[in-house]
Amino acid sequence: MKQIKIDPITRLEGHGKIDIFLNDDGEVANTYFQIPELRGFEQFCVGRPVEEMPRITTRICGVCPEAHHMASAKACDAVFHVEIPPTAKKLRELLYNVFFAGDHTTHFYALGGPDFVVGPDAPKAQRNILGVIAKVGLEVGGKVIEMRKRTQEVIKTLGGKNTHQVTSLPGGVSKGITEEERKQIEEHCKWFVDFGKFTIQVFNDIVLKNQAYVDLILSDMFSMKIYSMGLVDEKNRVSFYDGKVRVVDPDGKEFVKYSPNEYLDVVSEHVEPWTYLKFPFLKKVGWKGFVEGKDSGIYRATPLSRLNAADGMPTPAAQEEYDRMYKTLGGKPVHATLATHWARIIELLSAAEMALDLVRDPEITGTNIRTIPTATPTEGVSIVEAPRGTLTHHYITDERGILKKVNLIVGTTNNYAPISLSINKAARGLIKKGTVVTDGILNTVEMAFRAYDPCFGCATHTLPGQMPLVVNIRNKDGEIIQEIKR
């Protein structure tokens, strides 16, 4: 048996490793996607006061601290049985939508987008934001920088700090905004909406006008018919900060809609011997292995699945784009994994529009921003949508609010099974008997998981130490017969 190994593990980024095993005929026998897991978080938290969690959880991950900050603050509200004032909720939601727009920008332009903009077969050195700039011009690079600066400024104003936010706490927020700050944020939000529309146009011009890309998006090897999960508001529209979780089946029919505190009735976790990370699945359908279809409990929690699980977007321009996406791709639900990029920028636009609506809300400058908790703390569950998937925080405390148990299901963990399945399908679709495995082929396999915007380690940063990607192809005796470095 030959083994093709894609091992992009660098230092702290929590990267995975893809092993593709070939049989003697040179066809894909199996694939394994392994992830180093961060251990010890629960033990770290147990014994600490629960109100510290919104500040501790931002430190798990340098990529989406805002998501953990919000999920944690909401879980604390639940633990203390407190309803937060409307102004506090709107301030949190404003911060969260601005964060969402910024995070989706980074993924589209720097991480996932280059596959399309520069092309999946382009040399690795060009498949990055520099390649994007080379292809579409410096103007885009400048806009991306400005988008990031503006989102950071708003997050700093609302969150106290722009990396490890501190303002959300049990019962509300610690800081409101003045009319002057509101006006500044409103100007930024107007810019975000324009940027969202610009991004849709970039996608339209570069991806949708290229038939080869559209064919790739719609190809069988990148299609996976499974359940879709996402948070929805009271009108079943996509929601990032609050609501109920809705799951639709592969035909788009509602399977379940649940409140955060019911998550254990809906989701269970499967264990495989070759990885420490667990595979969440829908309990009532059951774990049937890495297979698609209505009888398999595997679900996705991604931008695309959020759009599939909802009846629409909460804002007008995003709704227009939502309708166009489903019309273009043949109706709802869409199971084309690569359409996740399109869904992501529709969410970017929606988050921008939502932020603009919120900052124009007369209550946003209100001064009643916190309800001091008075009830005895017990247990609380919260769910937000992190950019890369549904995020659940569950805390149990004693009567003093000291943590006894902590359980988190982070965004990407939800997608562990579908990512594994997507890689398998892409590898089988691309590597046939006699195929010469090229850099372009391996990158196209990687595109299957990059679409999910995966972030496994919840680790922090990266310095030097990046290792070149080494691909080893081995014969059945384990000897390397081909080595590809990229």
Place this chain on the structure above:
Amino acid sequence: MMIDQKNTTLVLGLGNDILGDDAIGLLAAREIKNKFPDKVDVVEAAVSGFEIMEILEGYESVLLLDAVVTKLHPPGSILELSKEQFENVVAISPHYMGLPDVFRYAEKMKIPFPKQIRIIAMEIEPPYEIIEGLSEPVQKSLPKFIEKGSSILSELLHNNSTK
């Protein structure tokens, strides 16, 4: 990440203070801050890619302190790395821009970027456990790491003053 820039020289400590040895850059930055009061800006951060670029923007010189896993040296080894060493390295990440991309991007976009960038990193074991505190070899090397950082920083400040 937005910071209030007061000086032209920056000490940037990178790391996560609840990820064991990964905190080494932050701890060293804190100590160095005490040794050079008011002469340099000191930032502790757990960020990557664009955010590093945003922090570095506008400074003339930078000392970067971090942990690194090369698996080529025993834990506690101190490595000085140069920006040029990354010229031919392609960042591999499904989620971040690596430093090489940051440097290239800043250049391409004509962002005012430090002319002097010095990087020192300490070799650590891959940190996969959420825990506070350093391992023995890393703790033992911390004073030397601070010393090395301080010495480089003195050079940077000297270079700035003689320009």
